[in-house]
Amino acid sequence: xxxxxxxxxxxxxxxxxxxxxxxxxxxxxxxxxxxxxxxxxxxxxxxxxxxxxxxxxxxxxxxxxxxxxxxxxxxxxxxxxxxxxxxxxxxxxxxxxxxxxxxxxxxxxxxxxxxxxxxxxxxxxxxxxxxxxxxxxxxxxxxxxxxxxxxxxxxxxxxxxxxxxxxxxxxxxxxxxxxxxxxxxxxxxxxxxxxxxxxxxxxxxxxxxxxxxxxxxxxxxxxxxxxxxxxxxxxxxxxxxxxxxxxxxxxxxxxxxxxxxxxxxxxxxxxxxxxxxxxxxxxxxxxxxxxxxxxxxxxxxxxxxxxxxxxxxxxxxxxxxxxxxxxxxxxxxxxxxxxxxxxxxxxxxxxxxxxxxxxxxxxxxxxxxxxxxxxxxx
Amino acid sequence: xxxxxxxxxxxxxxxxxxxxxxxxxxxxxxxxxxxxxxxxxxxxxxxxxxxxxxxxxxxxxxxxxxxxxxxxxxxxxxxxxxxxxxxxxxxxxxxxxxxxxxxxxxxxxxxxxxxxxxxxxxxxxxxxxxxxxxxxxxxxxxxxxxxxxxxxxxxxxxxxxxxxxxxxxxxxxxxxxxxxxxxxxxxxxxxxxxxxxxxxxxxxxxxxxxxxxxxxxxxxxxxxxxxxxxxxxxxxxxxxxxxxxxxxxxxxxxxxxxxxxxxxxxxxxxxxxxxxxxxxxxxxxxxxxxxxxxxxxxxxxxxxxxxxxxxxxxxxxxxxxxxxxx
Numbered sequence: 001x002x003x004x005x006x007x008x009x010x011x012x013x014x015x016x017x018x019x020x021x022x023x024x025x026x027x028x029x030x031x032x033x034x035x036x037x038x039x040x041x042x043x044x045x046x047x048x049x050x051x052x053x054x055x056x057x058x059x060x061x062x063x064x065x066x067x068x069x070x071x072x073x074x075x076x077x078x079x080x081x082x083x084x085x086x087x088x089x090x091x092x093x094x095x096x097x098x099x100x101x102x103x104x105x106x107x108x109x110x111x112x113x114x115x116x117x118x119x120x121x122x123x124x125x126x127x128x129x130x131x132x133x134x135x136x137x138x139x140x141x142x143x144x145x146x147x148x149x150x151x152x153x154x155x156x157x158x159x160x161x162x163x164x165x166x167x168x169x170x171x172x173x174x175x176x177x178x179x180x181x182x183x184x185x186x187x188x189x190x191x192x193x194x195x196x197x198x199x200x201x202x203x204x205x206x207x208x209x210x211x212x213x214x215x216x217x218x219x220x221x222x223x224x225x226x227x228x229x230x231x232x233x234x235x236x237x238x239x240x241x242x243x244x245x246x247x248x249x250x251x252x253x254x255x256x257x258x259x260x261x262x263x264x265x266x267x268x269x270x271x272x273x274x275x276x277x278x279x280x281x282x283x284x285x286x287x288x289x290x291x292x293x294x295x296x297x298x299x300x301x302x303x304x305x306x307x308x309x310x311x312x313x314x315x316x317x318x319x320x321x322x323x324x325x326x327x328x329x330x331x332x333x334x335x336x337x338x339x340x341x342x343x344x345x346x347x348x349x350x351x352x353x354x355x356x357x358x359x360x361x362x363x364x365x366x367x368x369x370x371x372x373x374x375x376x377x378x
Numbered sequence: 379x380x381x382x383x384x385x386x387x388x389x390x391x392x393x394x395x396x397x398x399x400x401x402x403x404x405x406x407x408x409x410x411x412x413x414x415x416x417x418x419x420x421x422x423x424x425x426x427x428x429x430x431x432x433x434x435x436x437x438x439x440x441x442x443x444x445x446x447x448x449x450x451x452x453x454x455x456x457x458x459x460x461x462x463x464x465x466x467x468x469x470x471x472x473x474x475x476x477x478x479x480x481x482x483x484x485x486x487x488x489x490x491x492x493x494x495x496x497x498x499x500x501x502x503x504x505x506x507x508x509x510x511x512x513x514x515x516x517x518x519x520x521x522x523x524x525x526x527x528x529x530x531x532x533x534x535x536x537x538x539x540x541x542x543x544x545x546x547x548x549x550x551x552x553x554x555x556x557x558x559x560x561x562x563x564x565x566x567x568x569x570x571x572x573x574x575x576x577x578x579x580x581x582x583x584x585x586x587x588x589x590x591x592x593x594x595x596x597x598x599x600x601x602x603x604x605x606x607x608x609x610x611x612x613x614x615x616x617x618x619x620x621x622x623x624x625x626x627x628x629x630x631x632x633x634x635x636x637x638x639x640x641x642x643x644x645x646x647x648x649x650x651x652x653x654x655x656x657x658x659x660x661x662x663x664x665x666x667x668x669x670x671x672x673x674x675x676x677x678x679x680x681x682x683x684x685x686x687x688x689x690x691x692x693x694x695x696x697x698x699x700x701x702x703x704x
Contacts, residue, residue: 003700036497079480139674146677148421149674152615153618153674156670160666161663290492292492299487302484336493336495339488339490339491339492340497342493343485343487343488346488347481350476350481354474354475354476
């Protein structure tokens, strides 16, 4: 078995590889299920039902998908430049903290205009995410510190801040007045006017389209335009592919590193704000820390091959998985299945990436044609 | 009794606990060091540790034999489980030349707190019960009560002594043996190593798998000694700290030991303070965040200034080796 570098990458493979990865991921998961004594057929049927085909499944999937679109875009923005921001998780938390904080503050000030709330929560969330991302960004740019580890360590710190705000203190975010809030540590609810509106579509038996999803989709288009059509985007690509050439061409590496990291953090933070204002309405440290939206964003971005436009459909597919994971928790739906499956799909995508760059030759002798189907399945 | 009271002082208690909490970090960091010295960066340490922890715990619950045998068996199972996880990474990055960073992240997502380790923990019905057998202090030659040194050096578990032995063995292996020299050659310049007739692929596979095995044992330190039971995500980022430790230790096994105990001390601080009721006015989260914050600070210190040239980093770290393209 030999690999031969491809001179050009066929376009159809760029679509076939992610699709094939998902298919092979499902097949491998079936093996895992069988090996642990679960029947794959019924498990998959229930999974698909609660993700896409059942009553209200699509609306619920959009709820799980919206944060993933944001964190996926955040990861894609940075990974594209080979800047590995895995702090999306913590930046997401900070977006949630700031979004809820500003909504509560404006509520106390007696603000009633929903557009004002939308603008304030979005800006506060993005700013908080960007500020949290600025720490690894500045350390990377000026102290050459590995951003993978610093951004990840800060996730744990952000998680501890969440726990402190709701469980371990009487902070502004904690509900101390209601009966439930006095018996159990809970976050304060944001005012009714602060909740982001949603649109209802009549298609497929009624879908609720949250505002956050719309913002995420619009953001994906903007990011794609910036990356594909501007000088800034071009420079990022060069820096990612070859930092040395970029430096010789006079590009300002430090500024780009800080800018891209902060943009990435801002998008993740906006996701956190949208998560609160669209669905959660109160700061819930356990819920936030057990959803792993930030880490899943990396899966989404990698499957989308860091293309912002592809993040939306991939986010939707994985959102379905996540939603099924939430609703199906219980005796015959193994927990952890969603993570295992995402990992398997990601492994397949990584293996498939090889097929984009190399041609697989089997045998030592003269090259012969390889069946593309077999190639995609490897 | 005079001796015992010295051993109850804060400093001695923290130092003894630092060794306890540092041991999983040491195992995992030594494993990562072996993989990185051969040129393979594996960011899946956290995932491999968790799978090692859950499988080691499973083995100890199922092996109904004498303490020592059961625990040794559990360690072997944990090592195999960790190595199995590392095999996925090795295949992807060595044979298929995938991006090492993304593959390592994928491994952590696959095996980590929301993935295989939690799947196995639930499926094997492991949570909620304490370990049937657990590692505990050995009190070597009755010296455990010795002032100051007793609890720190002589009343540790077999895991600790095993880790010391490992530091020594890996140090000698890398510095003084032919295969160890070959590993370093493969990590520094795979093309030259290949020209010398060293099998680059075989060396990288072996050391990535060894790294996974040690990470698995590191994870088992949590489920068989520190906790000692199975709780989802019980490593709490220790795998990532181990990755940072290797950088901090300039890829040297002896410095891994120093670093592991330093971070072990930070990890031990919150519970020790709480047990004494000290500094209760400061939120406990401040102390809990210390290991993470210190990791960042130490990395900054190590990566700037004189150490900027990545002292000790294998030159070919993270770069796939393709014979046709050298």
